Amino acid sequence: MAQNTILVGIAGASASGKSLLAQTLIKELQSEQVCVISEDSYYKDQSHLTMEERTKTNYDHPDSLDHELMIKHMQELKLGTTVPVPVYDYSIHNRRSETRAVKPTRVVLIEGILLLASPAVRNEFDLKFYMDTPLDICLLRRLQRDIISRGRDMDSVLKQYQETVRPMFMQFIEPSRQYADLIIPHGGRNRIAIDLIKTKIRSLIEKH
Numbered sequence: 001m002a003q004n005t006i007l008v009g010i011a012g013a014s015a016s017g018k019s020l021l022a023q024t025l026i027k028e029l030q031s032e033q034v035c036v037i038s039e040d041s042y043y044k045d046q047s048h049l050t051m052e053e054r055t056k057t058n059y060d061h062p063d064s065l066d067h068e069l070m071i072k073h074m075q076e077l078k079l080g081t082t083v084p085v086p087v088y089d090y091s092i093h094n095r096r097s098e099t100r101a102v103k104p105t106r107v108v109l110i111e112g113i114l115l116l117a118s119p120a121v122r123n124e125f126d127l128k129f130y131m132d133t134p135l136d137i138c139l140l141r142r143l144q145r146d147i148i149s150r151g152r153d154m155d156s157v158l159k160q161y162q163e164t165v166r167p168m169f170m171q172f173i174e175p176s177r178q179y180a181d182l183i184i185p186h187g188g189r190n191r192i193a194i195d196l197i198k199t200k201i202r203s204l205i206e207k208h
């Protein structure tokens with residue numbers, strides 16, 4: 001039996017442009033056969049911790065993510081099942097009580113920092129991309145984004161960057177680059193990469 005849902009992974013450093021690339025593809029493809037899930041949705045539930053304790057979590061280590069649930073959802077999507085994806089709220093460092101129903105569209109884009117770091121997760125993907133944006137550019141974009149959209153201040157972003165974001169990038173994310181099928185430079189506005197990926201996705205939708 002032909003596989004119905006194709007899973008496409010977009011990995012890379014925080015603020016490398018993964019989400020922008022995924023959203024641009026969704027907007028420009030204008031197809032009901034494509035949707036996007038963020039790995040961030042699968043940060044573990046932290047309701048049992050105080051806000052102060054939550055700020056100390058290492059959100060760049062694989063242990064902070066419920067990859068088991070994510071893999072279960074990836075496998076269910078491939079079997080044609082709609083899945084309840086958790087909704088994550090960065091401002092409280094926790095999941096919200098509601099979930100988002102994601103249907104098994106022909107192509108499901110999944111974007112996240114640690115998608116290629118473990119064999120169990122990366123083996124579920126049919127196509128794997130890695131956003132290869134220089135780290136200093138990522139830091140500048142993260143500072144701006146986290147202050148404007150994620151309820152953070154400059155001191156906390158810089159402290160977290162030095163204590164966990166950069167070290168975990170070196171330990172887990174950068175070494176996972178070798179597992180990508182395609183490496184994308186210049187961030188989420190790389191027009192040639194966007195057009196090539198759109199052509200590939202359209203051909204997958206048409207073959208269906």
Ligand SMILES: Nc1ncnc2c1ncn2[C@@H]1O[C@H](COP(=O)(O)OP(=O)(O)O)[C@@H](O)[C@H]1O
Binds near residue numbers: 012187
């Ligand atoms: N090529 C680019 N040029 C300018 N800004 C960009 C570019 N790529 C991403 N950004 C901006 O940088 C920030 C981080 O990008 P985002 O897509 O959220 O990264 P990620 O999903 O990898 O964490 C966002 O505010 C986004 O609009």
Ligand SMILES: O=c1ccn([C@@H]2O[C@H](COP(=O)(O)O)[C@@H](O)[C@H]2O)c(=O)[nH]1
Binds near residue numbers: 014018093112160165
């Ligand atoms: O509560 C949280 C959860 C995550 N983070 C940071 O988010 C990034 C991953 O998301 P991107 O969209 O790829 O940037 C990761 O580096 C975590 O440090 C957080 O700060 N707080």
